[in-house]
Amino acid sequence: VGRSSIEWTEETWNPTRGCSRVSPGCEHCYAESIAARFSDAGYPFHGFALRGKRGPRWTRRLALVDEQSFPGNGKLDLPLRWRRPRRIFVNSMSDLFHESLSNEDIAAIWGVMAACPQHTFQVLTKRAHRMRQWFEWIAKRPTGLLGMRYAPKLVCAGFAQERTGRHWTVPDAAVWPLPNVWLGVSVESQEYAEERIPQLLSVPAAVRFVSYEPALGPVTFGAFLDAHRNHSCELGGEAHNGSEQCAACHDGRPAPRLDWVIVGGESGPKARAFDVEWARSVVSECRQTKVACFVKQLGRKPFHGAPGAQGPMPLTNKKGNDMTEWPKDLRVRQWPSARIAA
Numbered sequence: 001v002g003r004s005s006i007e008w009t010e011e012t013w014n015p016t017r018g019c020s021r022v023s024p025g026c027e028h029c030y031a032e033s034i035a036a037r038f039s040d041a042g043y044p045f046h047g048f049a050l051r052g053k054r055g056p057r058w059t060r061r062l063a064l065v066d067e068q069s070f071p072g073n074g075k076l077d078l079p080l081r082w083r084r085p086r087r088i089f090v091n092s093m094s095d096l097f098h099e100s101l102s103n104e105d106i107a108a109i110w111g112v113m114a115a116c117p118q119h120t121f122q123v124l125t126k127r128a129h130r131m132r133q134w135f136e137w138i139a140k141r142p143t144g145l146l147g148m149r150y151a152p153k154l155v156c157a158g159f160a161q162e163r164t165g166r167h168w169t170v171p172d173a174a175v176w177p178l179p180n181v182w183l184g185v186s187v188e189s190q191e192y193a194e195e196r197i198p199q200l201l202s203v204p205a206a207v208r209f210v211s212y213e214p215a216l217g218p219v220t221f222g223a224f225l226d227a228h229r230n231h232s233c234e235l236g237g238e239a240h241n242g243s244e245q246c247a248a249c250h251d252g253r254p255a256p257r258l259d260w261v262i263v264g265g266e267s268g269p270k271a272r273a274f275d276v277e278w279a280r281s282v283v284s285e286c287r288q289t290k291v292a293c294f295v296k297q298l299g300r301k302p303f304h305g306a307p308g309a310q311g312p313m314p315l316t317n318k319k320g321n322d323m324t325e326w327p328k329d330l331r332v333r334q335w336p337s338a339r340i341a342a
């Protein structure tokens with residue numbers, strides 16, 4: 001039995017603290033509300049969030065929660081202490097690729113994930129551009145040894161050991177991307193899908209996923225679900241169109257595509273409306289392309305009905321996450337075909 005109430009994970013791990021709003025999906029951020037509630041002097045979010053006249057607000061302060069900065073209360077090495085394999089949502093209360101975190105601090109978190117092959121980590125960000133920049137940075141880290149480069153896994157392990165004060169042998173250093181890390185972006189609308197998903201598809205990952213929650217408008221995922229899509233790749237330093245030569249730039253494998261789509265309406269007292277047709281469309285697209293789909297919740301304000309005759313869908317469950325209340329065709333909760341744990 002997991003400790004998180006989030007349906008697609010078991011456990012949450014927050015090695016960083018603080019955040020700031022980045023797009024409309026953040027407007028009713030539950031993390032900001034929780035942080036503001038615990039922001040008085042002596043509480044964990046003191047200095048990270050405020051209760052202002054206009055409601056809870058992040059202060060934009062970010063920190064790595066390691067032992068050096070938070071003596072006796074460090075969170076960075078927590079997964080190392082969990083022996084039983086768990087599916088872990090990384091930074092449910094922050095954003096791993098926040099612009100205020102240093103590349104080295106982000107690398108330390110990856111180093112801990114590398115040291116815990118028994119767990120599956122689910123990293124979800126709204127900062128896809130920074131995510132890509134971080135992957136470019138880690139790929140260029142020099143070793144100082146004979147001009148070779150460290151495997152990124154070793155570099156990350158180095159930063160993790162420095163910041164946790166613990167030391168361990170790094171097994172199987174060549175494996176990158178880490179097979180036990182699923183990488184995802186949050187998108188709330190077509191605009192943000194177009195902006196963030198291409199960045200996700202351009203970085204190395206064992207599993208790539210999207211959280212389309214809170215869904216604030218219709219999204220067509222289209223080519224992002226298609227490994228044979230027409231797209232641009234770098235081949236021999238030159239951009240080329242994917243349709244003809246593409247097999248060559250992915251080692252003969254199909255081009256990266258989304259492996260998993262989570263969809264959900266907004267919850268909370270100020271939730272915005274969610275058209276259940278948006279979920280229906282995603283379920284249908286995923287079925288056609290054989291991509292795993294996970295309908296998480298219909299949210300607080302689902303509506304349905306034929307165009308011109310739409311109305312609220314009556315649900316007794318406030319989050320709209322009781323599947324027995326849903327239309328049968330939306331009761332879809334699939335998982336990407338990947339190792340859950342070693």
Ligand code: SF4
Pocket residue numbers: 019020021022023025026029030031032092093094095126
């Ligand atoms: S990125 Fe996530 S944690 Fe940060 S403000 Fe937005 S919703 Fe909240």
